[in-house]
Amino acid sequence: MKKDRIGIFGGTFNPIHNGHLKAARLVQKKFSLDRILFIPSFIPPHKESGGIAPALDRLKMVELAVRGRSRFIASALEIRAKGKSYSILTLNRIKKLYPGAWVFFILGVDAFLEIETWREWQRVLDQCFFIVVTRPGYRLREVTKALGAAYRRRFRPVSRFEKIREQWFAQPRIFLLPIDAADISSTEVRRRVREGRPWQGCVPAAVEAYVRKRGLYQGQSARHRKLSWVSPTGKRRDAGPGTRR
Secondary structure (H helix, E strand, O other), X not given: OOOOEEEEEEEOOOOOOHHHHHHHHHHHHHHOOOEEEEEEOOEOOOOOOOOOOOHHHHHHHHXXXXXXXXXXXXXXXXXXXXXXXXXXXXXXXXXXXXXXOEEEEEEEHHHHOOHHHOXXXXXXXXXXXXXXXXXXXXXXXXXXXXXXXXXXXXXXXXXXXXXXXXXXXXXXXXXXXXXXXXXXXXXXXXXXXXXXXXXXXXXOHHHHHHHXXXXXXXXXXXXXXXXXXXXXXXXXXXXXXXOOO
């Protein structure tokens, strides 16, 4: 019986942008994933709260971004849980939702380099597969230096033209996938919105319309009008695809 292949793409998504969607599309196609769950975090433990849009706004933007993409699903799993968004807890919930499925964490090099700061990170590595993708400013080979010798054999570089083989899933692996990563960040999108500079094309049109309608990321004056978020400082750089905890 064929096993489902479920991708987990987590992060703040503040906001979700076309770089996220491009990376997910390439990974889905390469690994023949049945679906990818885009999971906005409720409270990201390793980020300051200033400049982060309300959880329901970020979820709505994800829903708009994946609309019409049959294999992409916006998931409120972490938002409904209400609390700090730890990967081990999310993984346990997903395994209950998809019993017997192969589960793949999708994230960028920069996020993986911080994996030892995750809660129960060894258990996460033991219970699923990882797909680490290219991130502007980082090299994939840096990932192999992130963990001790005990994990070196788990790394499996995958070339752009190599076919994924099912026997690779017989044990937990960390796949290194080079992609043509889009040089877009949520930080830059927020900065452009706040400063009134062009940002069309950085996010799906529906997300752009939602940001404008809600007055998100527009600075101090917008905060006084809406009183539902804190204006972004622009001082922190967002981590790449699949920011995890």
